[in-house]
Amino acid sequence: xxxxxxxxxxxxxxxxxxxxxxxxxxxxxxxxxxxxxxxxxxxxxxxxxxxxxxxxxxxxxxxxxxxxxxxxxxxxxxxxxxxxxxxxxxxxxxxxxxxxxxxxxxxxxxxxxxxxxxxxxxxxxxxxxxxxxxxxxxxxxxxxxxxxxxxxxxxxxxxx
Amino acid sequence: xxxxxxxxxxxxxxxxxxxxxxxxxxxxxxxxxxxxxxxxxxxxxxxxxxxxxxxxxxxxxxxxxxxxxxxxxxxxxxxxxxxxxxxxxxxxxxxxxxxxxxxxxxxxxxxxxxxxxxxxxxxxxxxxxxxxxxxxxxxxxxxxxxxxxxxxxxxxxxxxxxxxxxxxxxxxxxxxxxxxxxxxxxxxxxxxxxxxxxxxxxxxxxxxxxxxxxxxxxxxxxxxxxxxxxxxxxxxxxxxxxxxxxxxxxxxxxxxxxxxxxxxxxxxxxxxxxx
Ligand SMILES: Cc1cc2nc3c(=O)[nH]c(=O)nc-3n(C[C@H](O)[C@H](O)[C@H](O)COP(=O)(O)OP(=O)(O)OC[C@H]3O[C@@H](n4cnc5c(N)ncnc54)[C@H](O)[C@@H]3O)c2cc1C
Ligand code: FES
Ligand code: FES
Numbered sequence: 001x002x003x004x005x006x007x008x009x010x011x012x013x014x015x016x017x018x019x020x021x022x023x024x025x026x027x028x029x030x031x032x033x034x035x036x037x038x039x040x041x042x043x044x045x046x047x048x049x050x051x052x053x054x055x056x057x058x059x060x061x062x063x064x065x066x067x068x069x070x071x072x073x074x075x076x077x078x079x080x081x082x083x084x085x086x087x088x089x090x091x092x093x094x095x096x097x098x099x100x101x102x103x104x105x106x107x108x109x110x111x112x113x114x115x116x117x118x119x120x121x122x123x124x125x126x127x128x129x130x131x132x133x134x135x136x137x138x139x140x141x142x143x144x145x146x147x148x149x150x151x152x153x154x155x156x157x158x159x160x
Numbered sequence: 161x162x163x164x165x166x167x168x169x170x171x172x173x174x175x176x177x178x179x180x181x182x183x184x185x186x187x188x189x190x191x192x193x194x195x196x197x198x199x200x201x202x203x204x205x206x207x208x209x210x211x212x213x214x215x216x217x218x219x220x221x222x223x224x225x226x227x228x229x230x231x232x233x234x235x236x237x238x239x240x241x242x243x244x245x246x247x248x249x250x251x252x253x254x255x256x257x258x259x260x261x262x263x264x265x266x267x268x269x270x271x272x273x274x275x276x277x278x279x280x281x282x283x284x285x286x287x288x289x290x291x292x293x294x295x296x297x298x299x300x301x302x303x304x305x306x307x308x309x310x311x312x313x314x315x316x317x318x319x320x321x322x323x324x325x326x327x328x329x330x331x332x333x334x335x336x337x338x339x340x341x342x343x344x345x346x347x348x349x350x351x352x353x354x355x356x357x358x359x360x361x362x363x364x365x366x367x368x369x370x371x372x373x374x375x376x377x378x379x380x381x382x383x384x385x386x387x388x389x390x391x392x393x394x395x396x397x398x399x400x401x402x403x404x405x406x407x408x409x410x411x412x413x414x415x416x417x418x419x420x421x422x423x424x425x426x427x428x429x430x431x432x433x434x435x
Pocket of ligand 1: 046064186189192193194227251256259260261262263265266311315316318
C-alpha cells in the first residue's frame with residue numbers, strides 16, 4: 001500500500017519516471033515533460049483518438065489516463081513506434097494511398113492500426129473500420145485510411 | 161522534488177479497503193469517466209493492480225465478473241454471457257473498451273451504462289466489500305438515480321454476479337446517434353424463458369430513458385406462468401401497460417421519440433420470443 005512517490009514506467013523502451021501528481025493526465029505529461037508531441041490533444045474527452053498510445057500493447061486514449069495508473073507499464077507513442085519495421089510499412093501505405101492530409105489524426109490512426117493488425121493480421125474491411133472507430137479524422141473521409149491499412153496488412157505480410 | 165499528491169496504488173483488496181476506509185480517496189479503475197471533464201484535485205485509489213478485482217470466475221450459480229475487469233477482457237472470456245458481450249461490444253471504441261470497467265460503469269451511476277442495463281435485465285447481484293465486512297445486493301437496488309448509488313464511502317464494488325441461465329431468447333438493441341462512441345440514446349435488453357410450456361421469465365430493461373435503468377416487474381408478472389397462447393392474447397394489453405408506464409424524462413432527443421423507440425424495441429423483443 002504505497003503512497004505514490006515516484007511513478008516508474010517504460011516509455012518507448014527506456015526507463016522513465018514522473019514525480020508530479022498521480023492525478024495528472026498522461027497526455028499532458030507525455031507532451032510537456034517527455035516532449036512526445038506526436039501525441040495530439042483533440043478533445044480531452046476520449047472521443048477523438050488523437051492522443052492514442054499503446055499501454056502494455058493495448059490502445060488507450062492518454063487523455064483518459066491518470067499518471068498513477070501507468071506505474072509499472074510500458075508505453076509506446078508514435079515517437080517510439082516510428083523506429084519499427086511495422087511503422088515503415090504503415091508509413092508507406094498511408095503516403096501512397098493519400099491517407100494523410102493535415103496529419104493531426106495520423107499518429108493515433110497509426111497506433112490504432114498497429115493494435116488492430118496485432119490482433120487481426122488479415123483484417124476484413126469491417127474489422128478495420130471497427131479498429132479505427134475511436135479515431136476521428138476531419139480531412140480524409142476515412143476511405144483512404146481504411147485502404148491504407150488494408151494495403152499495409154498485405155504489404156507487411158508476416159510482420160504482424 | 162517528490163510530490164506525493166494525487167494517489168495511492170493498492171496491490172491487494174485488503175490494502176485497497178484499508179485505504180478506502182482510512183483516507184479520503186476516489187476509487188480509480190479505468191479512468192474513462194473520472195478523467196473526462198475537469199481535473200480533480202483529489203487523491204485517487206488506483207485499483208487496476210488489485211488481483212481480486214481483475215478476475216472472471218464461476219461457481220454453481222453465477223458467473224462472477226471482477227469490478228476492475230475491462231470490457232475488452234470480458235469480450236475475450238468464454239464465461240461472460242452472450243447478452244452481456246453484445247452490449248459491451250457496442251460500448252464506444254477499442255481504446256475505451258480497453259480501459260472501461262464493470263465497476264466504473266456501475267459506480268458512475270448513469271442510466272445510459274450499457275453493462276448495467278444487461279445486469280438489471282439479468283437479475284444480477286453485486287458484492288460490495290469494506291474493511292468491516294461485505295454485503296450482496298441486487299443491481300436494481302444499487303442504482304438510485306443519476307450519479308447516485310447505494311455505495312458507502314468505505315466500500316468498493318468487488319464483483320458482479322451474473323446468474324447462470326440459458327434462456328430461450330435474448331434480445332439487445334441500442335439506438336444511438338452514430339455507431340462508434342455513441343452513448344446510448346435508447347437501449348433495450350430482454351430475456352425470455354419458458355418452463356414446461358409456461359413463461360418463467362420475461363425481463364425487459366430500458367436504458368438511457370430515465371434516471372435509472374427501468375424495469376417493470378409488475379407488468380412482467382402479467383405474463384409469468386402463462387402459456388404462449390395466453391401470452392399472445394395478452395400481448396396488446398401488455399404493451400399498453402408499458403406505454404402507460406414509460407413516462408420519460410426530457411433529454412437531448414424528445415421524450416415522445418424515445419418512448420416510441422422503447423415500444424418498438426419491446427415489440428421486436430416480443431416477436432422474437434414468438435409472442
Ligand atoms: C468517449 C467515451 C465513450 C463512452 N461510451 C460509453 C458507452 O457507449 N456506454 C457506456 O456504458 N459507457 C460509455 N462511456 C463511459 C465509461 O467508459 C464507462 O462508464 C466505464 O465503464 C467507466 O469505467 P472506468 O473503469 O473507466 O471508470 P472510472 O472513470 O475509473 O470510475 C468511474 C466511477 O466509478 C468509481 N469506481 C470505479 N471502480 C470502482 C469500484 N470497484 N468500486 C467503487 N467505485 C468504483 C469511481 O470512483 C468513479 O466514480 C464512455 C466514455 C467515454 C470517455
Ligand atoms: S484528446 Fe484524447 S481522445 Fe481526444
Ligand atoms: S488528416 Fe486531418 S484529421 Fe485526419
